[in-house]
Structure formats: structure tokens, C-alpha cells
Amino acid sequence: MSSVRRYLLLASAALGVVAEPYNTFDGPGFPACRDVAAVYNVTSVDEMVSIVKDAAANGYPVRPSGKGHMWYDTMCQDDPRTVIIRTENTNGISDFSLEPGAESGSVVIEAGVTFLQLAEYLHENGASMGYTLVNWNISMAGAVAMGAHRSSIREESMVAAGVLSLDIINGNGDIVTVERDETNDDWLAASTSLGLLGVIARMKFKIYPDFKVFAKQDIYDEDEVLNGDIYGMIAPYATANFWWWPYLKKFHHRYYDEIPETLSDQEGFQSTFSVTDLEAAAAITILNSGKYLETSNELIETIFFGLWSAPNFHEKTTDQTIYTWPVYGWNYDVLIGGLYPGQKPEWEYGLRGETLELAFPMTRANDMLKRVRKFFDDEKKEKGITMTSTYRSGINIKFGKPYFDLLGQVTYDTSDGADWSKGAIMFDFPHFKPSIGDGKPYNADFYPRLAKVLIDEFPCRPHWTKNTREVFGNATKNIDPDHLARFKAVREKFDPSGTFKSVVGEILGLYD
Ligand SMILES: Cc1cc2nc3c(=O)[nH]c(=O)nc-3n(C[C@H](O)[C@H](O)[C@H](O)COP(=O)(O)OP(=O)(O)OC[C@H]3O[C@@H](n4cnc5c(N)ncnc54)[C@H](O)[C@@H]3O)c2cc1C
Numbered sequence: 001m002s003s004v005r006r007y008l009l010l011a012s013a014a015l016g017v018v019a020e021p022y023n024t025f026d027g028p029g030f031p032a033c034r035d036v037a038a039v040y041n042v043t044s045v046d047e048m049v050s051i052v053k054d055a056a057a058n059g060y061p062v063r064p065s066g067k068g069h070m071w072y073d074t075m076c077q078d079d080p081r082t083v084i085i086r087t088e089n090t091n092g093i094s095d096f097s098l099e100p101g102a103e104s105g106s107v108v109i110e111a112g113v114t115f116l117q118l119a120e121y122l123h124e125n126g127a128s129m130g131y132t133l134v135n136w137n138i139s140m141a142g143a144v145a146m147g148a149h150r151s152s153i154r155e156e157s158m159v160a161a162g163v164l165s166l167d168i169i170n171g172n173g174d175i176v177t178v179e180r181d182e183t184n185d186d187w188l189a190a191s192t193s194l195g196l197l198g199v200i201a202r203m204k205f206k207i208y209p210d211f212k213v214f215a216k217q218d219i220y221d222e223d224e225v226l227n228g229d230i231y232g233m234i235a236p237y238a239t240a241n242f243w244w245w246p247y248l249k250k251f252h253h254r255y256y257d258e259i260p261e262t263l264s265d266q267e268g269f270q271s272t273f274s275v276t277d278l279e280a281a282a283a284i285t286i287l288n289s290g291k292y293l294e295t296s297n298e299l300i301e302t303i304f305f306g307l308w309s310a311p312n313f314h315e316k317t318t319d320q321t322i323y324t325w326p327v328y329g330w331n332y333d334v335l336i337g338g339l340y341p342g343q344k345p346e347w348e349y350g351l352r353g354e355t356l357e358l359a360f361p362m363t364r365a366n367d368m369l370k371r372v373r374k375f376f377d378d379e380k381k382e383k384g385i386t387m388t389s390t391y392r393s394g395i396n397i398k399f400g401k402p403y404f405d406l407l408g409q410v411t412y413d414t415s416d417g418a419d420w421s422k423g424a425i426m427f428d429f430p431h432f433k434p435s436i437g438d439g440k441p442y443n444a445d446f447y448p449r450l451a452k453v454l455i456d457e458f459p460c461r462p463h464w465t466k467n468t469r470e471v472f473g474n475a476t477k478n479i480d481p482d483h484l485a486r487f488k489a490v491r492e493k494f495d496p497s498g499t500f501k502s503v504v505g506e507i508l509g510l511y512d
């Protein structure tokens with residue numbers, strides 16, 4: 001008997017018996033799914049197909065998972081019979097094609113291929129994935145499913161924008177190939193599918209010749225951004241973003257663009273999440289005390305701001321710290337990088353967070369940031385509470401070029417009448433989750449209250465893996481009903497019995 005069969009019999013026999021949470025990257029206490037019957041580490045697309053066929057025959061739910069790099073309990077539906085297909089070990093890369101002198105080419109990747117893995121493979125072959133990438137050790141299929149994106153107004157930065165075609169295992173266990181075609185609702189739904197059409201088993205992905213970039217960072221007073229030409233500070237660059245320090249009233253402005261290969265021999269390598277034992281121990285002590293003491297939060301923001309002003313880059317060849325901007329290096333190393341040798345990502349030290357991310361029309365960028373500022377000021381005025389950023393890189397303000405599909409954060413021509421044609425500004429507010437007491441952040445209800453104000457006062461769209469159920473519930477009114485109806489029709493075709501249902505899909509009304 002094959003291991004798949006044996007496992008499936010086991011899973012079926014165990015239905016309703018051993019349900020336990022399936023956790024996010026943050027581990028125990030951070031469920032992505034509240035109760036699942038089994039997690040299966042598949043090693044081939046065929047295995048995925050047989051699990052889905054068995055699920056279809058026996059009526060239990062399935063969700064695929066890459067690396068669990070999401071924040072809340074919104075991956076599955078709340079059904080303890082749920083089976084997780086873990087894609088990490090199905091990670092073949094094939095059909096590399098990039099002709100000498102060609103502007104672009106393509107490569108075929110399986111569901112579990114991560115950005116780090118593909119970037120390394122491409123670099124070795126003189127290629128890159130351009131700007132259609134996100135931060136970290138995340139599966140590309142998981143990123144495409146949830147509409148993930150980098151920060152860019154000038155260049156395509158939805159990961160889905162790099163997809164040429166998708167192989168989806170539908171609710172019957174059949175593999176359906178969906179080609180990029182903006183006139184076809186199947187494609188427009190598959191482009192940001194929320195995993196509701198089925199398992200993205202393979203993708204044909206667009207690639208480019210490898211290239212070098214610079215990274216540079218400036219510091220602004222808050223006023224200069226809140227009242228400034230935000231579009232003009234972001235749109236000229238291949239990729240750019242802000243980090244906001246609300247206590248210090250400062251912004252970091254980070255921007256990147258292509259350079260001639262011969263400009264510099266530097267091989268800068270970025271790390272956003274690496275920390276040393278010493279740094280982690282210091283940070284966690286101050287951050288945990290900030291659960292009760294406002295002054296600790298002010299101190300940590302000041303420390304983080306100082307650290308974040310220097311380049312978070314090492315020279316790749318020697319692992320030496322780089323002290324001066326601009327930094328130069330190869331595309332992926334500079335745009336994303338990874339972990340420094342001998343260091344661990346912050347969450348492995350118990351530095352954990354909650355977040356909240358919403359996208360607004362670029363035309364409302366100044367209004368939105370000023371509204372947030374007013375919310376901070378009102379908290380001070382009305383309650384005497386100073387709120388700060390308790391995340392090592394501040395509040396992340398990102399941007400997105402318009403990209404049309406049904407449920408993406410940067411789509412346009414929607415019934416809200418808002419002008420999304422200049423792109424979107426995203427407000428991503430990660431904050432420290434203490435590991436002491438009740439585990440709630442300082443003044444914890446500040447964040448949902450802020451979310452409510454933004455959702456009620458602006459046209460805005462949630463990031464699909466960085467918000468709570470409650471935020472999704474409230475934000476649904478801002479999603480175009482016609483897009484939802486068209487998506488639902490495709491969903492019913494691909495997955496008529498709702499095998500792949502998630503709480504996000506339920507909240508959006510796609511199963512009513
Ligand atoms: C440290 C960190 C950095 C991040 N940086 C960014 C960023 O820069 N930009 C951004 O937009 N987002 C970012 N994210 C969010 C991240 O891109 C998404 O949460 C992404 O979906 C995670 O992919 P994963 O492979 O870990 O999937 P999981 O977390 O395992 O799954 C996420 C969702 O995708 C579904 N899914 C996974 N694989 C498949 C598949 N093969 N087919 C269909 N559905 C699937 C799952 O069922 C689940 O609903 C970040 C998250 C973290 C934790």
C-alpha cells in the first residue's frame with residue numbers, strides 16, 4: 001500500500017478524533033487553522049492529486065500550505081476534518097528558458113518552490129525574477145494565491161504579474177491549466193484566487209536577465225511626507241517604500257533601481273529579519289516591559305529607528321557589515337537577501353507580532369496618512385497615551401502599481417468609484433506581541449479601532465493574509481460586489497462542493 005493510501009485511510013479513520021491547530025511560522029499559540037485532522041508533506045503533484053480525489057470522494061476539506069508565513073487563523077474553514085497539503089517538499093524547477101539577448105524568458109516551478117530557492121537557481125543561471133517578489137522564505141504559489149506584492153508604482157510588483165500560466169488542481173482532483181488572459185474570468189479569478197479554486201500545483205513564471213541594483217535610504221520629517229508629493233517620491237523608482245516612526249515623527253524613504261553591472265563590485269546582501277542572540281535578548285526585554293510601560297515603547301522606537309537608519313546589509317562575499325548608502329549588488333540579494341550566516345530570524349527568538357494591512361487609492365495617500373496621524377494625536381489628547389512603532393522596521397508603507405484582476409489589492413475600475421488608476425498605498429502596521437502576561441500588546445484595542453476608522457472613512461482593501469477575521473468582515477463592504485459575483489461563478493465551476501473553502505471565502509460571501 002502506498003504511503004498516500006495508508007495516510008488517507010488513517011486520516012479518514014481519525015476523522016473528528018485528533019484535531020489540533022495548524023500553526024503559522026510563529027509556532028504554537030499562533031494557529032493558521034484552528035483544528036485540522038492531518039498534515040501531509042507531499043513530495044509530488046501526483047500525491048496532491050490523490051489527496052484531493054480522496055477528499056472529493058469522502059467529503060472532507062483540504063487546504064494547501066506553503067510555509068505558514070501568514071498572521072491569523074484564516075487559512076482554513078473551522079472544520080476539524082480538514083487535511084493540509086504541505087507543499088514545501090514538492091519544489092521542482094524545470095523548463096528554464098532565457099535566450100541570450102532576450103528581454104525575458106520563463107521557468108516552470110512546483111507549488112513548494114520558495115522565492116529564496118528560485119532566486120538562487122536563477123542567479124546561478126544568469127537570470128532573475130525582476131520585481132515580482134516578496135520578502136522572505138515564502139512559497140511563490142502561496143504568495144500568488146493571496147495576492148502578495150512588493151512595493152512599486154513604476155514596475156509590476158504583484159507576484160501574480162509574473163505568472164504566465166497556472167496548473168490548478170480543482171475540486172474533482174483534475175489539473176486545469178489557466179493561461180494569463182485578461183479577457184477570461186477564469187484567469188482574473190485565478191490571479192488572486194485566495195486558494196479557493198484549488199491547489200496551485202505548478203506555475204510558469206516570467207524571468208529576466210539578472211541585473212544589479214542600488215539601494216538608498218533618506219530620512220524625512222513627518223511633515224515633509226504627510227504634506228509632500230508622495231507619488232513623486234515613489235513612482236520614479238523601480239521599487240520604493242516608507243517606514244514610519246510615529247513617536248519620533250520621522251520617515252525612512254527606501255528606494256532601489258537598476259545600475260550598470262560595471263558600476264560597482266560590491267555584493268550587498270540585505271537582511272530584514274536576522275538578529276544576533278544579544279540583540280534579541282535586549283529587544284525582547286524592552287519590548288515585553290512595553291506591555292505595561294509606555295516609556296519602554298518610546299525607547300525601543302528610538303533604538304529601532306537608529307538601527308534602521310544604517311544599511312541592513314552585509315557584503316555577501318565576506319559577511320562584513322556595510323556602513324554607507326547607497327548599497328550595490330545583485331537584484332535578489334539587494335531587494336530581499338536572506339539570513340546572515342550564524343544568525344536567526346527574530347521570531348525564532350520569540351519576537352512575535354500582530355499586524356494589520358490595508359490598501360488605499362494612491363490619490364488619497366496624504367489624506368490617509370494624515371488621518372492616521374490624527375488618530376495617534378487623539379489617543380494622546382483623549383487618553384494621554386502615546387502610541388509608537390514596536391516593530392524593528394517601523395510602520396511599513398508600501399505601494400502597488402495597478403494590476404487588474406477580481407480580488408487583488410491593486411485592481412481598478414471598481415464600483416466604489418475611487419480612482420485606483422494611479423495605484424495603491426498600503427498601510428502595514430506590525431506591532432509587538434508580548435510573551436508575558438495575557439500576551440496582548442500595550443493598549444491593544446488601539447489597532448482594531450484604527451482599522452475601523454480607516455475602513456469606514458476610506459475606500460480600502462485588506463491584504464489577504466495580514467488581517468483578522470473581524471477586519472475582513474468589516475472590509476468586505478469595500479470590495480466590488482460585481483467582482484465578488486464573478487469570482488463566485490468561477491469558484492463554483494472549479495470547486496462546486498467547497499472542498500477548498502476558507503474563512504476568508506466565507507466572510508466574502510462566496511459560499512452563500
Ligand atoms: C515574514 C513575512 C514577510 C512577508 N512579506 C510579504 C511581502 O513583502 N509582501 C506581501 O504581500 N506579503 C508578505 N507576507 C505575506 C505572505 O506573502 C503571504 O502570507 C503568503 O501567502 C505566504 O505564503 P506561504 O507559502 O507561507 O503560504 P501559507 O502561509 O502556508 O498559506 C497562505 C495562504 O495561501 C494558501 N496557499 C498556500 N499555498 C497554496 C497553493 N499552492 N495553492 C493554493 N493556495 C495556497 C493557503 O491555503 C493559505 O490560505 C509576508 C509574511 C511574512 C510572515
Ligand SMILES: *[C@@H]1O[C@H](CO)[C@@H](O)[C@H](O)[C@H]1NC(C)=O
Pocket residue numbers: 039040041086
Ligand atoms: C512535515 O514537515 C515538517 C517540516 O519539515 C515537519 O515539522 C513535520 O513533522 C512533517 N510531518 C510529517 C508527518 O512528516
Ligand SMILES: *[C@@H]1O[C@H](CO)[C@@H](O)[C@H](O)[C@H]1NC(C)=O
Pocket residue numbers: 116137338339
Ligand atoms: C527557508 O526554509 C527552509 C526550510 O524550512 C530552511 O531550511 C531555510 O533555512 C530557510 N531559509 C532561511 C533564510 O530562513
Ligand SMILES: *[C@@H]1O[C@H](CO)[C@@H](O)[C@H](O)[C@H]1NC(C)=O
Pocket residue numbers: 448449451452453455470471474
Ligand atoms: C467591525 O465593525 C463592528 C461593527 O461596526 C465594530 O464593532 C468593530 O469594532 C469593527 N472592527 C474592526 C476591526 O474594524
